Amino acid sequence: MACSKLFSGDLPELINEVVQYFRYDYKSLHSCALVSRLWCRLAIPLLWEDPFSIKFPKNYHFIEIYLHNLNDYDKLKLNEYGISNDLFPSNILFNYPSFIKCLDTQRISNSIENWVTAVGMITTKSQYLRASIQSTNLSSQMLIFTKLICRLLFLTFIENEVNLYKFEITMIARKEFEIFDEIFELILQNPKFICNIKDFKLDFNTTTENIMKFLIFLHSNCNSISSLYFLFTSCNNNYQMTEKHLSQMINSQKNLRKLLLGFNDFPLHYSLLSLQSPNCLNTLNTIIFYYVDFKNITVLTEVFNQLNVLESIHIIYCLSLNSRFIQQINNVTKPLRLKSLFLDEVLQIDESLELLIQKSGSYLEYFGIINYESQQLLRLIIKYCSKIKFLGPTWMDSQSIYLFFNLIENISQNLNYLLIDSLDVGYDNHFSSIILQNLGQILPFNLEYLNLSLTINTSDFEVFLKNSQNTFIKKLLISNIKKNENEDIFPYIREYIVKRKRVKYLSILESFYGKYEDLFSLKEVVEEFEFYSIQVLNYDDLFIDIYDFINFVKEID
Numbered sequence: 308m309a310c311s312k313l314f315s316g317d318l319p320e321l322i323n324e325v326v327q328y329f330r331y332d333y334k335s336l337h338s339c340a341l342v343s344r345l346w347c348r349l350a351i352p353l354l355w356e357d358p359f360s361i362k363f364p365k366n367y368h369f370i371e372i373y374l375h376n377l378n379d380y381d382k383l384k385l386n387e388y389g390i391s392n393d394l395f396p397s398n399i400l401f402n403y404p405s406f407i408k409c410l411d412t413q414r415i416s417n418s419i420e421n422w423v424t425a426v427g428m429i430t431t432k433s434q435y436l437r438a439s440i441q442s443t444n445l446s447s448q449m450l451i452f453t454k455l456i457c458r459l460l461f462l463t464f465i466e467n468e469v470n471l472y473k474f475e476i477t478m479i480a481r482k483e484f485e486i487f488d489e490i491f492e493l494i495l496q497n498p499k500f501i502c503n504i505k506d507f508k509l510d511f512n513t514t515t516e517n518i519m520k521f522l523i524f525l526h527s528n529c530n531s532i533s534s535l536y537f538l539f540t541s542c543n544n545n546y547q548m549t550e551k552h553l554s555q556m557i558n559s560q561k562n563l564r565k566l567l568l569g570f571n572d573f574p575l576h577y578s579l580l581s582l583q584s585p586n587c588l589n590t591l592n593t594i595i596f597y598y599v600d601f602k603n604i605t606v607l608t609e610v611f612n613q614l615n616v617l618e619s620i621h622i623i624y625c626l627s628l629n630s631r632f633i634q635q636i637n638n639v640t641k642p643l644r645l646k647s648l649f650l651d652e653v654l655q656i657d658e659s660l661e662l663l664i665q666k667s668g669s670y671l672e673y674f675g676i677i678n679y680e681s682q683q684l685l686r687l688i689i690k691y692c693s694k695i696k697f698l699g700p701t702w703m704d705s706q707s708i709y710l711f712f713n714l715i716e717n718i719s720q721n722l723n724y725l726l727i728d729s730l731d732v733g734y735d736n737h738f739s740s741i742i743l744q745n746l747g748q749i750l751p752f753n754l755e756y757l758n759l760s761l762t763i764n765t766s767d768f769e770v771f772l773k774n775s776q777n778t779f780i781k782k783l784l785i786s787n788i789k790k791n792e793n794e795d796i797f798p799y800i801r802e803y804i805v806k807r808k809r810v811k812y813l814s815i816l817e818s819f820y821g822k823y824e825d826l827f828s829l830k831e832v833v834e835e836f837e838f839y840s841i842q843v844l845n846y847d848d849l850f851i852d853i854y855d856f857i858n859f860v861k862e863i864d
Contacts (some may be wrong), residue, residue, distance in 0.1 A: 319345060322672075326350050333361055357409035357473075359754045367422035370456070371395050372403050372464055381459060388452055398692035404467045410504075412457075413477040416486050419456045420449055450482050454489045464595060465497045479540075484515065491517045498528045506861075507782035510535035510569075514545040522552035526559045532722040533562050534861060538597065550574055554581040564589050565861060569597035578675050579606050595621040595857065597775035602627040607635040611643075621647035621673070621746045621855065621860060628652065631786055637666065647860065649853075655685040664691050673697040673860070675726070686709040689717050699726025699758070699854075703738060712745055719751045726851070728760040736762035743767035747774025756851065758784040765794050781808040784849055790821040804841045805839050816846035824855070 321820030326349040329335040339350040358369045375395040377385070382392055401697060466472075478484050487733060494500055507529070511518060537553055539546075554577045557563065563586065568575060582591060591614055601607075611617065622628070622645065637659060645667035654660055664671075676684065677700055685707055687696075695718045703711050715722065727746070729738040739761040747770065750757075757780045783804070794813075804810055813836065815826040826832060827845040836843050851859070 321470045322346060329353075335375040339674075352406045352835065354810070355401075355403050355406035357407070359414040360409065361413060367418050367425055369403070370419065370422045372399055373460055374456075375462070375695060379712060384455065384559075386575065387453070402467065404463045404782055405469060406517045407464055408471065409473040409475075410471060411473075411475040411477070412486060412490070413483065414473070415457060415460065415482065416453050417458075418451045419817060423449065423452060433729065450485065451481070454486055457486050458489050458493070461493050465493060465500050466498070469503055471504050472649070474504045475506075475508040475536075476499055476510070477508075478511040486515055490519060494790045495520070495524060498524070502528050503531055504535040505531060505715075507532050507716055508538075508567075510536070510538040512540040512738075514549055519545065519548060519552070522549070522556065526552060526556040528559050529556075530559050532556075534561050534565040535563060536559070536569075536595075536857075536861075538567070539573050539596075540570070546573060550578055553578050557581040558584045558586065559587055562612040563587055564590055565589060565593040565595070567595040567597055567857065567861075568599055569595075570599055573599075575599065575604055576606060577623040579604070579610050582610050586614060589615050592616050592618040593621070593860075594619075595623065595860065596625050597623045597857065598625060600626040601629075601632045604632075605635070606660050607632070611639045612641060612643075613638075617644070618639070619644050619646040619670070621645075623647060623857070624651050627653055630655065630657065630659050633663050635638075637662050642670075643667050644670045646670055649673070651677045651685075653678050653681075654684060656687075657816065660684075661687055664688065669694065671695060672721075673856070675699050675701055677702045677728075678745040680708060681763050682707045689714050693718055694719045694721050696723060697724040700728050701722070701726065702728055703742075705738075708738065712749060714748050715746075722751055723754060725750075725754060725850075726756075726758045726760075729762065732856050736764055740764055740767045743771040747771040747776075747778075750775050750777055750778045754778060754780045756780075756784075758786070758850065762788045763794065764789055765796060765797055765799065768796055769799050772799055774802065776807070776809070778809070780810045782812045782814075782849055784814045784846060785816070785847070786816045789814070789817055805841055808839055808841065810841055810845055812842050812849060814844050814849040816848040824863040 314623060322345060326336070326346065327341060328352075330353055336350045336354050338370060339800075340347045340354065355369075371394055375397075377395070382395075388390070388631075432540070450543065474486060478487050501739050507525075536554070537556075539549060550573065555662050557566070557578065558581050566582075568578065593746070596616070620643070626648070637643075643663075643666045645663075648667075648671060664687045671692045672694055673690075674688060674695050675698065681702075689710065695714075698715070698718070701711060716723070727742060729736075729742055742759075744767055764783075785796075796817075800813075800815070804813070813826070818824075825846050827843055833843040
């Protein structure tokens, strides 16, 4: 009876909680929208908060829905590019642009390009566009059109007075700078558009006049940012002014909780000192250092001792983690909550490093190391760090591979994410064989994520699958560098994984002499696996790279 009332809409307060539970489960939200009108009204806003970031299912036709209310002048402009008015829906059920909460300029431009390509393939009236796609001038034509659509989208969002929560700007490639310039003036003319953002990311590799103006605009108009991600990969121009504006931005925020600083040689002295402002002392709880060179940074002890609610520090592939840096950290009198440590350089193993690992051992949850001389450090991690739940990426050699197994056993009660990349070279799959023969029996009973990048021998693979048959893996990724074209792992996948329903999501990418094949492209196999309630996804969509990990930390920390 209660279930009947729930689906009929007699318990709206419970229905909303149910639908909110599926916030990022887009497949389930689609199903919810089909239950009833009430369910649809609750599910649609969640589906349209951030459609540009939905990795699967891939469908770029939401852009047409956003643009359906264009004026005649703008539609005529699109006609010049072969975009027929018939492409846009004549009627829509909701004001979809008003639901947008998150905008990422890079994802927007990529979505537009994919949409343009799709339109060129399916629209009979777009000869101009198809000709452009086939021409040698494709990149310039695509850029002009992408800038136009991007501008129209931002105009649509601004006109609908959206309440934007997250705004991410990436400017690495030339086209990304041009797209930013296209929307820059729109933002300056409409400051309310981003004045209430809570989550802001700026990733760029050189400064321009517009970027400097935008930084000034931000610290003058936005003071509600709670998560600030600032990445500047070059300091060959205007770095002093850039740091000045960054410091001003930090000082102007009233509730800054999370801060990422990602630079190479960028001078962080004043930016770090700005964390001692009254606005930060009692709000900042997370700091992420990403590719920061600590060579000339000497204020860490002073700053960390002043922050009253600092709960986690993340060090990701930073440079100059020498005794001078370690001593600054060890001099911090408050509990040192070092939660992430990812390394790609060899550390000098001494008493100060052991003290650092010992102090942070009860807090460290995310660890990875991609250098060959890691045995001594692994021993310290095994000795002091038992709460690691995210392990990898980790490279191993003959000296460290069994220490790595010991580490997995030591943290098995907490381990939830495991990424393994063997160091097999040439035609030797020695390390992959050792991993497959030993890993299965030490895996925990449940894993959220397992990524194996190996050179797989089928007999070793069967051993692994048999030894790990009691482990359920929500997301399993396999990247297999085949040495023999006849080595086929799919019979074992069917027998030990699919038929026994041991995973929820599966991605497999195989390569042979530079030729890649993604399981996701084999439609018959995908349909077969779906019969067993296993969803096959594109490997790149399920793969966690370091940028994905940073976003992962931001969401859960």
